[in-house]
Amino acid sequence: MPSAPLYKEVREKLLASITRGLWPPGTPLPSEAALSQEFSVSVGTLRKAVDELVLEKVLMRQQGRGTFVAPHNVDRTLHDFFRIRHEDGVSRFPQVETLSLRRQDADPPTCARLRLAPGSRVVRVINLLSIDSSPVVLDEIFLPAERFEGLTLDVMRKRPGTIYHLFQHRFAVNVLRGEEHVRACRAGAREARSLGIRIGTPMLEVERISLTYYDVPVEWRRSRVNTAHHYYNSELG
Amino acid sequence: MPSAPLYKEVREKLLASITRGLWPPGTPLPSEAALSQEFSVSVGTLRKAVDELVLEKVLMRQQGRGTFVAPHNVDRTLHDFFRIRHEDGVSRFPQVETLSLRRQDADPPTCARLRLAPGSRVVRVINLLSIDSSPVVLDEIFLPAERFEGLTLDVMRKRPGTIYHLFQHRFAVNVLRGEEHVRACRAGAREARSLGIRIGTPMLEVERISLTYYDVPVEWRRSRVNTAHHYYNSELG
């Protein structure tokens, strides 16, 4: 019966504290020396635990300043959570326009994906994303209503940063990873209208499940992407 | 003028030896103690260099056995270089049928993608991939002819393992990373015939550039994917 390595246990304790909301984004964790004392391990072991969390992008280190819960800034969203690139290869941040926001009962498939009890309420948001002033992506986002009390059209439209930055700061929902399923589909009436293309045009359907700590799902979205002048980028290996 | 950390230099030396073909896949590297002596660094520093190469999947460690150049087995191909999943979510290894192989002059775009001199020769391979006996993907692969002398239809068809395993062992070409660009397109006559779908059906076009050490491109491929019962999977974060 082998026990887990010490640094794994330390990692777990750190993660538990982070999940609990001790050390909100922006405030530094105690120093490595302090934490290693608190956990009665050597600095090397503490560092190995932090190394893992940094690799998972839960934490971020800054030499001379401290260690922080990784913030959801524009760069991170662009690099990790926005896969659409202009065909010229340059990756620009899209303008996001929230078209609608309302609360509704989740249908069974949505409940399943978000691991919610049947009949739970969800917030449904429609976003239109434009790149260089031309509309490219139509997003349909489903959020568990219980986690997003107080989310309104106004809050959505007046947020200063990215969506995930809003989630992190206002709702203490920290999106860490996600999985996307990509298929080809035809533009329906709605996509055709919003994106300025003909009905039936081939386009991408991208489904995303976003996960927070311990791989708990917190967002489900379906995007329709016009790939006439853009592509979906994916790294292998 | 800050100099690079010691472990970065050690990493470079190791990578240079690996690229040179010292330690072919299957034979272990010298032990960490031996290597640390050779480079006149502590074992900890040597380990940090190896850590990075393991993270990049250049090396693989096995406790009690040694450290090896990471082999291209079926699991690795399936996990890192095959993104297509059946809609039931299960990931099965496809049957690959090589339809054709011939050498030809590369057109300018292909030369650019593979960073070859204009007019270089390439090997063009057509593969049909089936999952559970139904054809799903049609691959068109371009390889720089100079690196793949001796690659024939027969070699392709009779290889025991994956394509990248063949590349690694027979041609000393080690594919490490890649980038894919995904778009929606319509099935043409060829795709329709090979995949048993109607002309004009929306499908995925996936372009891949595969890279070896120091990000040198060694393969360019364009795949057409029927996503009626399969999807393209992508991890975020």
Add this chain to the structure above:
DNA sequence: AAGTGGTCTAGACCACCAT
């Protein structure tokens, strides 16, 4: 100047594999 993380060392001991 004081405090933070980053690098590097030397050595002990453990877990696993081959023989």
Add this chain to the structure above:
DNA sequence: TGGTGGTCTAGACCACTTA
């Protein structure tokens, strides 16, 4: 049993940020 990588420690010194 001997050799391999994996864990853990203690401490020195460096690089960077802030005040």
